[in-house]
Amino acid sequence: MQLIPYIAKHTQLPEKGISNTVALLNEDCTVPFISRYRKERTGNLDEVQIGAIVTFKSQFEALEKRKATIIKTLEEQEVLSKELGEKINQAEDLITLEDLYLPFKKSKKTKAETARKNGLEPLAKIIMAQRSDGLEKIALRFLNDAVQNEDQALEGARHIIAEWINERTDIRNQLRFQLDRFAQITTKVIPTKKEEEKAQKFRDYFDWSESLGRCPSHRLLAILRAENEGFIRVKIEIDNDRALKKIEERILKSNNACTIQLKEAIQDAYKRLLFPSLSNETLKKAKEKADDSAIEVFSKNLKQLLLGAPLGEKRILAIDPGFRTGCKVVCLSEQGDLEHNETIYPHAPQNDSKGAIKKISSLTDAYKIDAIAIGNGTASRETEQLIKRIHFRNPIEVFVVNEAGASIYSASKIARDEFPNYDVTVRGAVSIGRRLADPLAELVKIDPKSIGVGQYQHDVDQNKLKISLDSVVESCVNSVGVNINTASVPLLSYVSGIGPKLAENIVAYRNEKGAFESREAIKNVPRLGSKAFEQGAAFLRIKNAKNLLDDSAVHPESYSVVESMAKDMGKSVSDLIGNKSLLQGIELQRYCTSNIGLFTLKDIVQELEKPGLDRREKAKVFTFNQNIRSINDLQPGQLLPGIVNNITNFGCFVDIGIKESGLIHVSNLADAFVKDVNEHVSLHQQVIVKVLDIDIPRKRIQLKLHK
Incomplete structure (x- = not known):
């Protein structure tokens, strides 16, 4: 059995596309790069299809490695016949292979x-x-x-x-x-x-x-x-x-x-x-x-979580709420830099709500705050109610932010390196605020297993889980793109072709030389060679660059094509960008070459229409039912607003503003049979639910999706 037919048998994909994809993988090309910038060679295979090729390529290689080991062992035992050798070479799975080897295994005394x-x-x-x-x-x-x-x-x-x-x-x-x-x-x-x-x-x-x-x-x-x-x-x-x-x-x-x-x-x-x-x-x-x-399930949840709606570059006051130890307050700049931190004590036992209101009011004025982010842990509802009592001079949106995993981040080496002079409470509050600004940029700093959107993630094969989740993070990061002048090391490390070491080099170079002014300047980063540049450049964005294409998903290798399009129309590149009527009039066939075909050209035109467009929605304010503060306040039949905070095969969990999340069992998602929960709800979706049953001793809440 050969590699290409083996993959084709398991994926049902065209052998030519498989062959070219395997060749690209062997050239150290990444899945995001291949799916986005090598469509002509793959036959327009998407990330999922290329991911399947990667999976079965690895399976085949593991099978061949095991065959070689078994054949060598049998040769050493002088028991390898021609017939047995043929059967081993024709085996298409490990079970068949091990059955063939079973009679010759040197086992313990039997x-x-x-x-x-x-x-x-x-x-x-x-x-x-x-x-x-x-x-x-x-x-x-x-x-x-x-x-x-x-x-x-x-x-x-x-x-x-x-x-x-x-x-x-x-x-x-x-x-x-x-x-x-x-x-x-x-x-x-x-x-x-x-x-x-x-x-x-x-x-x-x-x-x-x-x-x-x-x-x-x-x-x-x-x-x-x-x-x-x-x-x-x-x-x-x-x-x-x-x-x-x-x-x-x-x-x-x-x-x-x-x-x-x-x-x-x-x-x-x-x-x-x-x-x-x-x-x-x-x-x-x-x-x-x-x-x-x-x-x-975990991968789907993680993807939705990472691609959650960002608020964007806003000045944020973030609060990590608590009772006895108080609420940690931090003020962040538009770029997420920490500008101020202190602790307020509005809740029991201190109950200094007046002092807390006064302090929050003065901080919002002093730091020109645009939005407030409140962690959804202990004392979250009480803190939210306190904030909504404040009469701010300027309109300020108040968000409750899922803080799952924030404590993991605050105690991590990444957090210590970012904030060596601050304790874990400050780091946790910063993480909450940054999550509101850009969930993707902040969540990549946390081990995906600790984000809290999985199903028995600690019980499954950990190597498989890591490979899958890393692939999801890589896909999300590259689908959105990264501002190279503000991105952290963890975020940059997921960019196609970069990795942790080059990410560190990029940030070190940026700190020493200042902001990158062009994609071409990225080549100056120590040890960032031509291959890394080829794989990663198009996913790295340069805001306000002299060449407007540097803030787009157009690959530098295709800049000359865009310039030719503009020249042939008697226009500049800047004239084309955002001008849909001009772009729709381009005869793309004229610009096809041996390396660039219609797939790539169509992607270029689509990108030029809205260069650097963030595919994510914008964050929206959500308000829970203020009369529901604990599980004891629930009654069957109540209709409540909620946010989907986890999806499993058997249903989804909904945050209704109290400590315990309620479960919408798969049978309560729709009147008809539900094959896939994700077809009915998505992570962070705002929904209305009906309370069906409350089991207070077991702290379980049964809900129904209200249409």
């Missing part, structure tokens, strides 16, 4: 290996032939110092036969089929753990059974978490009699003394070798599928 050393393999072959009735007499020939009697001889032979049965690919695949179709996952609570407080969140699974194939990903991950935490035991079960019968049909060919021994060997192989191994494999596959589903 019962079968002991029996072989005791000279019982010929007896095992006689039994497998199923042609002898005088088995007892034949078994006597194999007695020795290690094999004392006929029963020991037959038992050893059965151990060898059981191993042969376990190694047969057809039998393993038949049992896999049984497990895939009919496996049940069952759970039992561990009696000594049943009453523990931490166990109560898993009480639905104290005595549970359902089809493994139909078990939703979120439920399977919850069950496995409960098992990992020691509250339940999990078993995979199928109809053992049916499974044994299927194996017997493949082995038994007569009805004599050998048949009795073979039936015992089959039962031994099934119970001791086949079922434990393949049931674990089946559960592992189900877990991997659940992981993929959870990671997909």
Whole structure:
């Protein structure tokens, strides 16, 4: 199997596009760069399709690496036949490959290996032939110092036969089929753990059974978490009699003394070798599928969160609210720089609301504040109500900002490097304010797992999760573009072709030499070579640059094309920018070359119409129901405004302005069947919900989406 056909089989994409994409990947091109600036070579494949090629390319390479290891091992053992070598080379997945290798694995001492050393393999072959009735007499020939009697001889032979049965690919695949179709996952609570407080969140699974194939990903991950935490035991079960019968049909060919021994060997192989191994494999596959589903949910949420509406370059007063320790207040410039910080104590136990109002009022005047950002944690509602009592001289918008992960950022090395002379409370308040200004620029500083929009993110394959989330962050950063003169190191590190080290070099160069005046000047950054410039330049923006194209998504390699368009029309480049009528009149075919085709030319014209346009919406003020301050204020039937703050496969969670978020179960999103939650709601969407049920002891709120 070759790489390109392998990818084509799994993706159903054209082989030419796959081949060219693989070539670009091998040239160290990034997915954002390929999807945006190499459309002619890929056949206009998008980021998702190119991402699939990356995934299956990695799978193929891992498979080939494993094949090479196995072949080398078999050659060293001098057991590699031509036929086996061909089967290994033709294997298209790891399961098939490992089945082929199974008979040759050097494992720990087994019962079968002991029996072989005791000279019982010929007896095992006689039994497998199923042609002898005088088995007892034949078994006597194999007695020795290690094999004392006929029963020991037959038992050893059965151990060898059981191993042969376990190694047969057809039998393993038949049992896999049984497990895939009919496996049940069952759970039992561990009696000594049943009453523990931490166990109560898993009480639905104290005595549970359902089809493994139909078990939703979120439920399977919850069950496995409960098992990992020691509250339940999990078993995979199928109809053992049916499974044994299927194996017997493949082995038994007569009805004599050998048949009795073979039936015992089959039962031994099934119970001791086949079922434990393949049931674990089946559960592992189900877990991997659940992981993929959870990671997909997390990735979709993260993308929506990162592309959340920014307020833009405004002067912001940010508040990290609290009771006993007070509310930390910071004032930020339009660029997010910290200009002032202090603490106010409007709530219990100090209750200095008058002093707090006076201080906030004076700070908004002194620092010409445009907007106020309040973290949505402890004392958020009380602080919001306090702020709304203030009569400001100028109109000031008040926003409640999701602060999930702010504490992670404030204690991180990134925060310490940014604010070495301030404590975590100041850093946390700065993060809240910056999130309002630009969620993307601030959230990239936090490990995506800690942002709080996932589904069992700590239970899934962490390497897979990191690869997926890093890809999402990279996609979002490059789709928006980055102002190179204000971007932080973490933000720059996600720009196509840049990475952490070059990001540090860019900021160091900027601090030493001043702001970049052109994209061409980026080449002066130490160790930023031609490849990094090619990959990253078009995603880096230069505001107020002499060349207006430097603040657009037009790649520098295409500047000459734009200049030719303008020259042919007797215009300047600046005349073209934003002039839709002029741009629509360009005959694009005239500018096609061997490297630039209609895909790229259409993108250029679209970009020139609105250069550097931020695809994100603008932040909007939202107000919760002021009469609902805790779960105790809720009543069934109430209609409340809320904001979607997390999406899962089983529904979405909505912030209704209290500590506990409410759940809109998938069945309450619409009157019809809901296949994908994301088709009905999006993260940060403002919605109206109806309260269905309140479980105060378990702090659970059931909601329905109100149309």
